[in-house]
Amino acid sequence: MPPCGTPSPAPRSRVSACLPNRSSSSAPTSPNGNFACWPGEYEQAEEHYRRSLATFERLRHQGGLAVGYHQLGIIAQARGEYEQAEEHYRRAVAISERLGDQAGFADSYHRLSRIAELRGEYGPAEEHYRRALAIKERLGDQASLATTRGQLGAFYTERGRSDQAVPYTLAALAFSHWPRWRPSLRPAPPVSISACAGSVSNGAPLATTASPRSSSGTSSPGG
Numbered sequence: 001m002p003p004c005g006t007p008s009p010a011p012r013s014r015v016s017a018c019l020p021n022r023s024s025s026s027a028p029t030s031p032n033g034n035f036a037c038w039p040g041e042y043e044q045a046e047e048h049y050r051r052s053l054a055t056f057e058r059l060r061h062q063g064g065l066a067v068g069y070h071q072l073g074i075i076a077q078a079r080g081e082y083e084q085a086e087e088h089y090r091r092a093v094a095i096s097e098r099l100g101d102q103a104g105f106a107d108s109y110h111r112l113s114r115i116a117e118l119r120g121e122y123g124p125a126e127e128h129y130r131r132a133l134a135i136k137e138r139l140g141d142q143a144s145l146a147t148t149r150g151q152l153g154a155f156y157t158e159r160g161r162s163d164q165a166v167p168y169t170l171a172a173l174a175f176s177h178w179p180r181w182r183p184s185l186r187p188a189p190p191v192s193i194s195a196c197a198g199s200v201s202n203g204a205p206l207a208t209t210a211s212p213r214s215s216s217g218t219s220s221p222g223g
Contacts, residue, residue, distance in 0.1 A: 042075050042079055045071075046075050049068050049075070050068075050072070052064065053065060053068040053072075063095075063099060063104075065095055066092045066095040066101065066104050066108075067104075069088045069089070069092040070089065070092040070107065072088045073085045073086075073108070073111055076088060082115050085115055086115045089108045089111045089115065090112065093108045096108060102135050103141065103144070106135040107132075107144070109128055109132040109135070110129070113125050113128035113129040113132060113151070116128060117155060122155075122159065126152075126155065129148060129151065129152045129155060133145070133152065136148055142175055145171075146175035146176060149168040150173075150176075153165045153170075153171075156168065157169070
């Protein structure tokens with residue numbers, strides 16, 4: 001996820017046209033209206049997203065509703081209102097599942113993992129992280145995978161399970177250090193968790209597993 005206050009593209013397979021942008025000229029805007037991280041503007045962001053939800057309800061646009069509930073969950077989570085955040089995320093998960101939107105489902109499920117972790121519900125949190133990770137691995141979205149792998153690595157580290165944490169942390173770092181800003185280079189190859197685990201045990205350099213798509217340089221496995 002980009003740093004707070006920086007522009008970010010609208011999530012793939014989700015509609016964001018009706019989600020309002022930040023109108024203030026004092027800061028950058030985001031195409032999907034995601035400026036809830038700006039200090040003191042949670043109320044304004046919530047109002048915008050609720051208005052968007054009402055619009056999508058009238059249009060019967062389920063994809064837009066999933067986006068709106070997910071974003072409201074982010075706002076509630078930022079406020080520390082975990083019960084409300086969970087409710088919003090579960091609505092987003094349910095809609096995404098009905099639509100067959102696996103990317104949206106995984107994104108919201110990842111957020112549910114974090115809510116469970118913040119509540120001290122570590123068993124469900126781990127289960128949710130792993131489910132989100134499995135979906136993202138099937139989709140091959142390397143950027144999204146790196147986010148969940150990094151969070152799962154942090155989760156294991158905080159639980160004192162460093163042997164499980166290290167491969168996920170290394171895999172996330174391998175992606176984050178790939179020089180994606182240089183268009184002359186091919187897309188970042190998929191990172192193998194087993195290779196990361198092997199590099200830890202025998203001291204070998206971190207390995208990646210390039211798929212036929214990534215080696216051709218014609219399309220990116222990431223989103």
